Amino acid sequence: MKGLFYIGLMLLLLLAGCDKVDAGRGEDDGRVYPVSFTLAGFMETRADGDGENALKAGDTLMIAAYDPNPPRALVAAGQYKVNSSANGLELVSGQDSMYLPVGTYDFCAMTPKQTLTGNGNYGTVGQGVDALGSVTQAQMGATSTPVVLKDLDHLAxxxxxxxxxxxxxxxxxxxxxxxxxxxxxxxxxxxxxxxxxxxxxxxxxxxxxxxxxxxxxxxxxxxxxxxxxxxxxxxxxxxxxxxxxxxxxxxxxxxxxxxxxxxxxxxxxxxxxxxxxxxxxxxxxxxxxxxxxxxxxxxxxxxxxxxxxxxxxxxxxxxxxxxxxxxxxxxxxxxxxxxxxxxxxxxxxxxxxxx
Missing domain, CATH: 2.60.40.2630 (Immunoglobulin-like)
Structure with a gap:
């Protein structure tokens, strides 16, 4: 009986250690870890609203993680917004943190926010819209990982x-x-x-x-x-x-x-x-x-x-x-x-x- 109790306890611990599972590449035995984001130079340039296109509090971004290897599949995505102090990014209310297996990813940040289509490989930008985006390749470790995203570029x-x-x-x-x-x-x-x-x-x-x-x-x-x-x-x-x-x-x-x-x-x-x-x-x-x-x-x-x-x-x-x-x-x-x-x-x- 003790043996059965011990096996059951170990299964519970293993399940807890897996944390939250999201779409991933299955590395590190399927374990996934949370990732957080900020923009390069965000602290220095966003607080005062510098530049005619500076991001401001409440602006929403889509951040998506892709496998850099062909066919460069979408792995996970989430909506983020500029915080009330305009000096960092936070999850949009109701959105879960992004969790990823250990590995290398291309992180795409884009604004205005997008509804991704075609297995996550397409978005839609309207005429006259100042769309901004960047791609940052970063390594996801076997722990909570912060990723500093490249500054956004004008796409139009x-x-x-x-x-x-x-x-x-x-x-x-x-x-x-x-x-x-x-x-x-x-x-x-x-x-x-x-x-x-x-x-x-x-x-x-x-x-x-x-x-x-x-x-x-x-x-x-x-x-x-x-x-x-x-x-x-x-x-x-x-x-x-x-x-x-x-x-x-x-x-x-x-x-x-x-x-x-x-x-x-x-x-x-x-x-x-x-x-x-x-x-x-x-x-x-x-x-x-x-x-x-x-x-x-x-x-x-x-x-x-x-x-x-x-x-x-x-x-x-x-x-x-x-x-x-x-x-x-x-x-x-x-x-x-x-x-x-x-x-x-x-x-x-x-x-x-x-x-």
């Missing part, structure tokens, strides 16, 4: 426009305001476009016509519009207030149609000598840019300068400001310029350029 791209009049044209203009900018050849939203554990937004083939669409920047509050200025520099500067967040895309044709309303100051100052003072007209710049790609985590600034007898189109690309400290990173900005000569400000100006 962002674009913005500045449209202005160069000094020598200012005397001919009473007002100059961008109405809309239509940009074609942009990647459209799609279910399951977030690839895991690669931590990348899907970039479709250029021949997949159903995967592209035209986006519009416009409305009464889209641009800040400056006045004529002093004449020492550009005037009537139209600056896009908020950058447009777009999906990355492969090198392909990018079309921008910029519609501007111009009010003439006086007919005598115009090249054509036509029109009357105070007359308002609409002109369109149709810019076709060949082989332009949008890379993840990059920002693209388009500057359009309307001159006396030309239009200059500048494209500047640089790294996005990071979530870590709000500063610019990388090798700095890179600009490509293209200029087209015009006889006058026609209703339609066509620009064809290759990047």
């Amino acid at each position: 791209s962002q674009i913005s426009f500045i449209v202005q009049v160069v000094p020598q044209k200012l005397d001919s203009v009473a007002s100059f305001a961008v109405q809309t900018i239509e940009i074609g050849g942009m990647v459209a939203s799609k279910e399951n476009n977030y690839l895991l554990p690669d931590n990348l937004l899907e970039i479709p083939e250029t021949g997949a016509a159903d995967r592209f669409e035209t986006l519009t920047i416009g409305g009464t509050d889209a641009f800040t519009t400056g006045d004529k200025g002093t004449g020492a520099g550009p005037g009537f500067i139209n600056t896009q207030k908020t950058p447009l967040i777009v999906f990355p895309k492969a090198a392909s044709t990018f079309n921008a149609v910029i519609e501007v309303k111009i009010k003439k100051a006086q007919a005598a100052a115009l090249d054509t000598g036509s029109g009357t003072e105070g007359e308002e007209e609409t002109i369109n710049l149709n810019a076709k840019i060949n082989r332009l790609a949008f890379e993840p985590g990059k920002r693209y600034k388009f500057e359009v300068n309307y001159g006396w007898d030309y239009v200059r189109f500048d494209i500047t690309t640089a790294d996005w400001t990071t979530v870590k400290d709000g500063s610019q990173v990388g090798d700095g900005e890179q600009t490509v310029s293209h200029e087209i000569k015009i006889g006058q400000w026609d209703d339609d100006i066509n620009l064809d350029m290759t990047i």
Whole structure:
């Protein structure tokens, strides 16, 4: 009888030692151990909300653990949020701690939180969403293991426009305001476009016509519009207030149609000598840019300068400001310029350029 009691006691102890079992790779005789998470540099940069995209208290993240070996299967996942002090991560209420066997894992952190599909290898990010993510490979030990996650990177791209009049044209203009900018050849939203554990937004083939669409920047509050200025520099500067967040895309044709309303100051100052003072007209710049790609985590600034007898189109690309400290990173900005000569400000100006 004592022998049976001893065997039963040992079975109870073994079951207790197994703790909680989650999906795993079965290492270390099936035992699993709790893992906790924090973000690199979190203590130093999150508390004061540094950076325009700094995570704040209550922001929710999905953290998923994957086997790094093919087929890179999902092992476990959980929802976490930034704590009330904005200096660490904690489990969302109702969520259990993540438990894993001993082994090496790729830990994917992503925000906004995701509902994973396709055996855990896909998520969905909508148009205009500043999705952030990172992948950290770490070793799970035979004990409670803290994992410091890499800082989150921007997965999308962002674009913005500045449209202005160069000094020598200012005397001919009473007002100059961008109405809309239509940009074609942009990647459209799609279910399951977030690839895991690669931590990348899907970039479709250029021949997949159903995967592209035209986006519009416009409305009464889209641009800040400056006045004529002093004449020492550009005037009537139209600056896009908020950058447009777009999906990355492969090198392909990018079309921008910029519609501007111009009010003439006086007919005598115009090249054509036509029109009357105070007359308002609409002109369109149709810019076709060949082989332009949008890379993840990059920002693209388009500057359009309307001159006396030309239009200059500048494209500047640089790294996005990071979530870590709000500063610019990388090798700095890179600009490509293209200029087209015009006889006058026609209703339609066509620009064809290759990047």
